[in-house]
Amino acid sequence: KLGIEAKKEVDFSAWYTQVLLRAEMMDYSDISGCYILRPWSYKIWKEIQAFLGQRFEAAGVEDSYFPLFISQGALQKEKDHVEGFAPEVAWVTRSGSSELPEPIAVRPTSETIMYPAYAKWINSHRDLPLKMNQWCNVVRWEFKHPQPFLRSREFLWQEGHTCFLTKSEADQDVLQALESYRAVYEDLLAVPMIKGMKSEKERFAGALYTTTVEGFIPSVGRGIQGGTSHCLGQNFSKMFKIGVEGKDGETEYVWQNSWGFTTRSIGVMVMTHSDNSGLVLPPRVASIQVVIVPVGITAKTSAEDEEKIQAKCTELANALIAAGIRAKADLRANITPGWKFNHWELKGVPVRFEVGPKELTSNQTRACIRYSGEKRQVSLDNIGQVAKALLDEIHGGMFAKAKTAYDACIKIVEKWEDVTPALDNKCCVLIPWCEDSTCEDQIKDRSAVKATDDAAVDSRAPAMGAKSLCIPFDQPAKCTEKFCVQCGKPAKSYTLFGRSY
Numbered sequence: 001k002l003g004i005e006a007k008k009e010v011d012f013s014a015w016y017t018q019v020l021l022r023a024e025m026m027d028y029s030d031i032s033g034c035y036i037l038r039p040w041s042y043k044i045w046k047e048i049q050a051f052l053g054q055r056f057e058a059a060g061v062e063d064s065y066f067p068l069f070i071s072q073g074a075l076q077k078e079k080d081h082v083e084g085f086a087p088e089v090a091w092v093t094r095s096g097s098s099e100l101p102e103p104i105a106v107r108p109t110s111e112t113i114m115y116p117a118y119a120k121w122i123n124s125h126r127d128l129p130l131k132m133n134q135w136c137n138v139v140r141w142e143f144k145h146p147q148p149f150l151r152s153r154e155f156l157w158q159e160g161h162t163c164f165l166t167k168s169e170a171d172q173d174v175l176q177a178l179e180s181y182r183a184v185y186e187d188l189l190a191v192p193m194i195k196g197m198k199s200e201k202e203r204f205a206g207a208l209y210t211t212t213v214e215g216f217i218p219s220v221g222r223g224i225q226g227g228t229s230h231c232l233g234q235n236f237s238k239m240f241k242i243g244v245e246g247k248d249g250e251t252e253y254v255w256q257n258s259w260g261f262t263t264r265s266i267g268v269m270v271m272t273h274s275d276n277s278g279l280v281l282p283p284r285v286a287s288i289q290v291v292i293v294p295v296g297i298t299a300k301t302s303a304e305d306e307e308k309i310q311a312k313c314t315e316l317a318n319a320l321i322a323a324g325i326r327a328k329a330d331l332r333a334n335i336t337p338g339w340k341f342n343h344w345e346l347k348g349v350p351v352r353f354e355v356g357p358k359e360l361t362s363n364q365t366r367a368c369i370r371y372s373g374e375k376r377q378v379s380l381d382n383i384g385q386v387a388k389a390l391l392d393e394i395h396g397g398m399f400a401k402a403k404t405a406y407d408a409c410i411k412i413v414e415k416w417e418d419v420t421p422a423l424d425n426k427c428c429v430l431i432p433w434c435e436d437s438t439c440e441d442q443i444k445d446r447s448a449v450k451a452t453d454d455a456a457v458d459s460r461a462p463a464m465g466a467k468s469l470c471i472p473f474d475q476p477a478k479c480t481e482k483f484c485v486q487c488g489k490p491a492k493s494y495t496l497f498g499r500s501y
């Protein structure tokens with residue numbers, strides 16, 4: 001397992017898979033689009049689960065587990081939202097050599113499994129609010145080019161499904177879930193996100209409205225959806241008869257939300273922070289936060305000094321572990337410090353401490369910071385607190401670096417002729433927009449013109465058209481006197497458009 005040969009700025013997709021494979025984040029299985037999550041990435045998912053799980057608990061959301069399988073009848077119940085997705089549904093048709101009486105679907109999402117049970121459990125307003133979540137896998141047999149974490153046929157996620165008596169409670173819950181998703185990205189993964197509303201065309205068909213956190217990958221100039229939180233209105237509760245007795249005997253259908261966050265987030269983190277030396281892990285999700293490497297041991301070093309250096313490394317590791325830091329001393333023999341440096345840089349460990357003969361007396365260590373390459377002399381006094389502060393500083397620095405890059409890619413555009421040049425320059429555009437679906441279709445078509453010298457897009461193929469990414473909650477300015485950049489009708493909002501995953 002060498003370093004990374006592909007260059008992020010030259011062959012992004014080759015670079016991406018090399019980083020994942022050589023940092024031991026994932027491996028292939030014999031099913032196309034299905035990947036093995038190795039411990040180095042599964043640890044990240046566990047940190048995300050702990051972070052979100054703590055917030056769900058605080059919000060009174062209860063974890064549960066529903067079956068993997070859906071009957072044909074149950075799935076067809078909500079046919080109008082499923083029909084667009086039907087080609088992605090995987091079906092079990094036999095067990096052993098005998099055909100099943102009727103095919104059974106593997107869950108692509110769990111509304112049609114959960115909501116018949118909700119209808120049974122919810123009868124009076126005292127049964128509300130009902131807030132449940134499940135951590136599970138789902139299967140969607142996509143035909144688009146699969147990519148580890150970003151688009152796989154099976155992925156892990158959490159799906160929250162909540163029920164309320166009133167719309168205003170549901171509206172608050174939608175935003176509470178969305179804020180948790182923003183927090184995972186920004187406070188755990190150091191990845192900047194923009195919160196907003198999805199357009200009519202991009203919204204989930206079964207929803208009243210869809211809110212989203214949208215990321216952006218400057219290296220390829222494409223947006224990526226980071227997580228969604230839908231207000232379902234009473235669409236599903238009317239379909240599944242989930243209601244409570246009104247005061248004069250009529251049924252009051254509940255107001256529902258559903259919100260989901262997936263292992264795609266790990267792919268977004270890798271694309272955002274990693275570089276040509278390999279993975280770069282945000283400190284808060286790194287399996288190993290500090291690695292300690294003995295250095296300066298040569299043929300001239302006495303056996304006694306070598307032992308002292310190794311003992312110092314172990315002592316340092318233990319002091320860090322005692323302070324709650326995930327630290328490891330790499331004392332493997334017959335491996336040079338240089339090889340260890342490359343290995344832990346490839347694995348993305350945020351901090352390396354070097355301990356050599358000098359450190360035996362200097363009471364210092366040389367800290368090497370992975371994301372920036374900075375080297376810094378650090379006193380060993382109170383090293384636990386010092387290291388914690390350093391890890392927080394690294395998180396802040398990684399976030400700031402990614403935020404600056406994202407902001408630099410957002411171009412406020414008021415004239416159509418500036419749209420495609422911005423897209424071809426690997427940017428997204430924030431444009432005064434009428435919010436009409438027909439206009440969105442035209443923007444997609446008109447912006448799918450030949451890429452100029454955009455290395456990220458195959459020059460033979462036409463460039464991907466721009467989709468609406470979101471209508472940001474934080475608007476750059478008032479839009480009332482503005483006109484839609486594409487069709488000239490009065491603009492309703494500044495909307496983010498871009499090529500996307």
Ligand SMILES: O=C1CCCN[C@@H]1CCCn1cnc2ccccc2c1=O
Pocket residue numbers: 081082085086088089108109110111140158159160204228230258259260
């Ligand atoms: O996003 C979320 C968040 C988590 C709960 N589900 C909602 C909506 C899922 C939309 N969806 C997405 N792919 C599908 C694929 C096959 C069948 C149905 C569907 C489907 O309903």
